[in-house]
Amino acid sequence: MAMLKITQVRSRIGSNKRQKATLDTLGLRKMNQSVEREGTPSVLGLIQAVSHLVKVEEVK
Incomplete structure (x- = not known):
């Protein structure tokens, strides 16, 4: 499996509880x-x- 670099690029404000929990599960807490x-x-x-809140890049 490839390693992925996941960056939060949009604010979690206005997202529903499920999306906020998903960001927490990924380990993303701040912009x-x-x-x-x-x-x-x-x-x-x-x-x-x-996907609308994060940017994903493959790490080599």
Whole structure:
């Protein structure tokens, strides 16, 4: 599996509770914060749920 760098680019203000919980699960708490996660199917599903709030890049 590839490593993914996930960066929160939009504010969580105005998002519903489920989207906020998804960001917390990914480890994103602030704007412009980045985390690296392995690209497993479960992580990809979380990213898809909040795709409008995050930017995803593949790490080499």
